[in-house]
Amino acid sequence: MTATSLTSTQGAGRAGDKIFSGAALAAGCLILAVLFGVALFLVVQAIPALTAPAAEIQGGEGFFAYIWPIVIGTLIAALIALVIATPIAIGVALFISHFAPRGLAAGLGYVVDLLAAIPSVVYGAWGAAFLAKEISPAYNWLAQNMGWLPIFQGPASATGKTILTAGIVLAVMVLPIITSLSREIFLQTPKLHEEAALALGATRWEMIKMSVLPFARPGIISAVMLGLGRALGETMAVALVLSSGALTASLIQSGNQTIAAEIALNFPEASGLKVSTLIAAGLVLFVITLAVNMIARWIITRHKEFSGAN
Amino acid sequence: MSKRIDVKDLNVYYGDFLAVEDVTINIEAKSVTAFIGPSGCGKSTFLRTLNRMHEVLPGARVEGEVLLDGDNLYGAGVDPVTVRSQIGMVFQRPNPFPTMSIRDNVLAGVKLNNKKISKGEADVLVERSLKGANLWNEVKDRLDKPGSGLSGGQQQRLCIARAIAVEPQVILMDEPCSALDPISTLAIEDLINELKDQYTVVIVTHNMQQAARVSDRTAFFNIAGTGKPGKLIEVGDTHTIFSNPTQKATEDYVSGRFG
Numbered sequence: 001m002t003a004t005s006l007t008s009t010q011g012a013g014r015a016g017d018k019i020f021s022g023a024a025l026a027a028g029c030l031i032l033a034v035l036f037g038v039a040l041f042l043v044v045q046a047i048p049a050l051t052a053p054a055a056e057i058q059g060g061e062g063f064f065a066y067i068w069p070i071v072i073g074t075l076i077a078a079l080i081a082l083v084i085a086t087p088i089a090i091g092v093a094l095f096i097s098h099f100a101p102r103g104l105a106a107g108l109g110y111v112v113d114l115l116a117a118i119p120s121v122v123y124g125a126w127g128a129a130f131l132a133k134e135i136s137p138a139y140n141w142l143a144q145n146m147g148w149l150p151i152f153q154g155p156a157s158a159t160g161k162t163i164l165t166a167g168i169v170l171a172v173m174v175l176p177i178i179t180s181l182s183r184e185i186f187l188q189t190p191k192l193h194e195e196a197a198l199a200l201g202a203t204r205w206e207m208i209k210m211s212v213l214p215f216a217r218p219g220i221i222s223a224v225m226l227g228l229g230r231a232l233g234e235t236m237a238v239a240l241v242l243s244s245g246a247l248t249a250s251l252i253q254s255g256n257q258t259i260a261a262e263i264a265l266n267f268p269e270a271s272g273l274k275v276s277t278l279i280a281a282g283l284v285l286f287v288i289t290l291a292v293n294m295i296a297r298w299i300i301t302r303h304k305e306f307s308g309a310n
Numbered sequence: 311m312s313k314r315i316d317v318k319d320l321n322v323y324y325g326d327f328l329a330v331e332d333v334t335i336n337i338e339a340k341s342v343t344a345f346i347g348p349s350g351c352g353k354s355t356f357l358r359t360l361n362r363m364h365e366v367l368p369g370a371r372v373e374g375e376v377l378l379d380g381d382n383l384y385g386a387g388v389d390p391v392t393v394r395s396q397i398g399m400v401f402q403r404p405n406p407f408p409t410m411s412i413r414d415n416v417l418a419g420v421k422l423n424n425k426k427i428s429k430g431e432a433d434v435l436v437e438r439s440l441k442g443a444n445l446w447n448e449v450k451d452r453l454d455k456p457g458s459g460l461s462g463g464q465q466q467r468l469c470i471a472r473a474i475a476v477e478p479q480v481i482l483m484d485e486p487c488s489a490l491d492p493i494s495t496l497a498i499e500d501l502i503n504e505l506k507d508q509y510t511v512v513i514v515t516h517n518m519q520q521a522a523r524v525s526d527r528t529a530f531f532n533i534a535g536t537g538k539p540g541k542l543i544e545v546g547d548t549h550t551i552f553s554n555p556t557q558k559a560t561e562d563y564v565s566g567r568f569g
Contacts, residue, residue: 192403193405200394200398201394203423210407214410215408
């Protein structure tokens with residue numbers, strides 16, 4: 001054969017490669033372009049609010065004074081949601097992946113996925129119309145018995161439309177995300193590692209502690225962060241459930257507000273500088289979410305040496 | 311601290327499928343017993359019934375008796391967790407816990423069931439176990455590094471150290487060298503020779519030379535065809551099995567005339 005057999009390319013085989021790599025490149029660039037576009041929009045639109053004289057911003061004390069209470073409110077609501085949802089989600093996921101009989105596990109997994117399919121406005125309506133009313137006696141009890149804690153300081157809200165109620169509703173909403181992602185990770189635990197633990201004389205729970213949870217740790221963190229992302233950005237449920245107001249330490253009084261709900265409630269009637277202010281609030285939310293994701297990545301990579309990937 | 315195992319009329323099932331039929335065998339204490347036979351003949355399955363790891367798979371069960379110095383492992387009220395802490399196991403592929411350091415891997419079994427151990431005792435135990443597995447000199451300066459960073463052969467010896475740290479009566483090895491290079495294999499075989507001074511060792515191997523090198527007694531398993539149960543054909547002194555077996559099937563297999 002001549003040298004041409006090495007240098008000439010087979011047209012048909014290479015074309016597929018080129019189309020595929022081109023399409024993959026385009027898809028990757030598109031994501032970057034969209035992200036950049038959104039960020040650019042937020043920054044450009046937010047500049048008037050950030051540079052305006054303090055007296056012209058809502059509240060009359062400047063953008064920072066306006067934004068920080070609702071940043072705190074957002075973080076509190078999301079934190080409540082995660083504190084409630086994470087242990088339950090991990091427990092449910094472990095039950096499905098390692099404890100439940102196979103028939104029950106499949107059904108339960110399906111039900112959890114169904115929870116994720118309920119629209120957020122429905123959760124909001126349920127929280128406002130049902131949960132808030134039913135839970136207010138519990139708030140009264142907390143105010144009477146645990147009132148010495150600033151977070152349970154009375155008098156409790158009579159309607160029950162508090163940040164704690166909003167946090168509970170958010171917990172129900174993020175539960176399916178954390179559960180189904182954790183379950184997938186738990187199921188991927190190498191059989192070899194599970195058997196290593198069992199063969200040493202581990203009980204089922206010890207086997208889970210020794211092999212399943214360490215293996216799943218980065219996955220659980222990712223799942224929780226995705227849940228946090230949803231809790232931070234959730235709008236409709238909070239807007240319906242929370243009777244908003246100024247920042248208060250007590251979780252069982254009305255008050256507090258989240259960024260997403262603040263934007264949704266005020267945007268329709270806003271104009272001029274007010275629109276700018278709300279978009280600036282959106283920019284802050286965007287930055288918070290970005291920071292949360294970067295922290296999650298940092299936590300995951302910090303333990304790379306022990307991840308089993310080497 | 312080593313005990314003998316006597317198996318009587320053991321049938322092993324996966325659901326309704328009879329995988330291994332009617333095995334009766336005596337495994338002597340402080341000796342090495344090798345299981346040989348073609349793929350799929352049930353020797354690994356049978357090995358896993360000796361520390362009740364077989365039943366970890368859904369639907370898997372056994373009928374019959376496995377006596378550890380006279381105590382039936384499958385008797386009423388026997389906890390498989392206790393059985394497994396007395397009968398250790400080394401797997402086909404090295405499986406140190408990837409998130410644990412070398413030291414924690416060795417101590418993993420010891421710390422189970424809420425047992426507490428002081429740092430001094432732990433240090434002694436780690437050194438003794440790693441020396442017992444011929445790994446101490448290679449890892450003594452990096453005990454806090456992850457076990458998954460070791461070579462395959464070192465990882466397998468780490469798994470052996472982890473198994474002997476709990477001072478079991480018996481050590482089961484399921485093709486411990488099949489994923490290792492010849493030099494690592496030699497290291498493991500030397501180790502098996504040392505282990506039998508203290509422990510009862512049972513090893514499954516595909517490699518007949520290995521069985522001939524390391525074992526005192528050899529059991530040959532065979533299978534009549536796909537879908538049929540595996541059976542124990544013959545068991546005896548390794549020398550006899552390889553030079554003068556009583557069964558034709560054994561002779562065919564050990565001399566390589568096996569279809």
